[in-house]
Amino acid sequence: MKKILGIIFILLIFWGGTAKADDFEAAAEHALAVEVSTGKILYEKDATTPDGIASITKILTVYLVYKEIDQGHLSWDSKVAISDYAYHLTANSDVSNVPMEDREYTVDQLVNATLIASANSAAIALAEHIAGSEAAFVDMMQAQLQDWGISDASLVNASGLNNTYLGENIYPESEPDAENQMSALDVAIIARHLITEYPDVLKITQQTSAAFAGTTINTYNYMLADMPYAREGVDGLKTGTTELAGACFVATSNENGMRVIAVVMNAEGGEENDYARFEVTNSILDYVQNQFELVTLLSAGDSYNSSTGSVLDGKKKIVEAVAKSDLKVVQKKSDNQSDKIIANTQTVTAPVTKGQTVGTAVYADNDLIGSGYLEAVPRVELVAQSEVERSFFLKVWWNHFVNYVNDYL
Known part of the structure; x- marks a missing residue:
């Protein structure tokens, strides 16, 4: 019983300290x-x-x-x-x-x-x-x-x-x-x-x-x-x-x-x-x-959830998307860092060069204070991890023809 009361007492102290920090004025x-x-x-x-x-x-x-x-x-x-x-x-x-x-x-x-x-x-x-x-x-x-x-x-x-x-x-x-x-x-x-x-x-x-x-x-x-x-x-x-x-x-x-x-x-x-x-x-x-x-959610050169960008007219239909630079954000020390990024990729047309922008990774900050940020929330460019060559011209022509038929006929 004494051990249980002791644990409760410690938890009350910890809880009170947290409340005090949150109530800072x-x-x-x-x-x-x-x-x-x-x-x-x-x-x-x-x-x-x-x-x-x-x-x-x-x-x-x-x-x-x-x-x-x-x-x-x-x-x-x-x-x-x-x-x-x-x-x-x-x-x-x-x-x-x-x-x-x-x-x-x-x-x-x-x-x-x-x-x-x-x-x-x-x-x-x-x-x-x-x-x-x-x-x-x-x-x-x-x-x-x-x-x-x-x-x-x-x-x-x-x-x-x-x-x-x-x-x-x-x-x-x-x-x-x-x-x-x-x-x-x-x-x-x-x-x-x-x-x-x-x-x-x-x-x-x-x-x-x-x-x-x-x-x-x-x-x-x-x-x-x-x-x-x-x-x-x-x-x-x-x-x-x-x-x-x-x-x-x-x-x-x-x-x-x-x-x-x-x-x-x-x-x-x-x-x-x-x-x-x-x-x-x-x-x-x-x-x-x-x-x-200050924490790094995504390091330069890394991908988030294996993000890819779609490629038109390329020898590959997708290209791996990686962070161009570190995505650094400020979080409360007790915050959970997982699932805090929204990755948006776009369709690009081949040829695609290594390092070409194919999307963005945006920090999904749900812990906003006042107006949140002086400017925009932290974000980084997502870039192609490798190059993608353009397909043979007849294949490109055929793909465009098929798309035209599907869209307009």
Whole structure:
């Protein structure tokens, strides 16, 4: 009897621990976690409601800088003049912590100041240099969001400041106290584009300090190595704080071999506790690490359930279909990995070359969180494992004739 009670007690503890994990709730108004390679959402809390994002804005500003460089319109060594508008903001200790006395800096210097020290004047200077004015740059930001399918964001500047600090330089027809607003989902989409398209940005965001024009600038990301709330794996990305937005943070970290983005907006207790946003982020990353893993359901070169593609006019009627690349997905650690793939093959006409696409293998994910994925569910191409030669022309002609008779006569 004692043994039975002991087993029941252990099962109750285990069941309670599982329930606790499933009932996890981040201590923030809005939050989201997503795995980068698959785009799978791993956690969300009111993640589609637009709200203030403060200096998290700067990841979009910097994305457009990288894009301009990538397109050859700008270089890291390009000189950027500091306008009176941007320069005068440096005199306000509430909005800037980087001096701009030289009135001209390189793109490289300004990007570092923007990401590491969250320098508002640096972000504004980059925006003015690229688009001619900050307002024109905001239009570029909006256009980029539209390209990504983001339509619920409201942007008024390149820095994330409240308009009350900008005087006569506010975006045309915007409210005097307006601020940039996005949802946690929007922020995750931007962050994913930034670190996947321009991964070198992480070499900047993982720095705790850097030299800038004879002075040292320091990060506000306290989760980086040797910082007060350091967590192994964290190498970015951006903090943000305003009265409207509260304490915000978009982090990226390597967890269980997964690249994870975690978004926290208006962390509870952020006004009193400088570490609140990092504590929330840490809890989200702990949850992700404990609950999820990246698994390979189908390896490159392997077939799924002996899938084949049909071949017309070939010496063989079918061709073996194999995965062109690994099909990697994120699943809960307790999930059953079997019967999670839907293979769709098509009919191809000979000659068929080895490696020619003959279908797709799609992950059938029934455990969706929030909107499920930032984009499409994971899938890979299925390709011909071998070549199939075309049949003798008389046989091809006869097959076509028979098909015509069957179809039309």
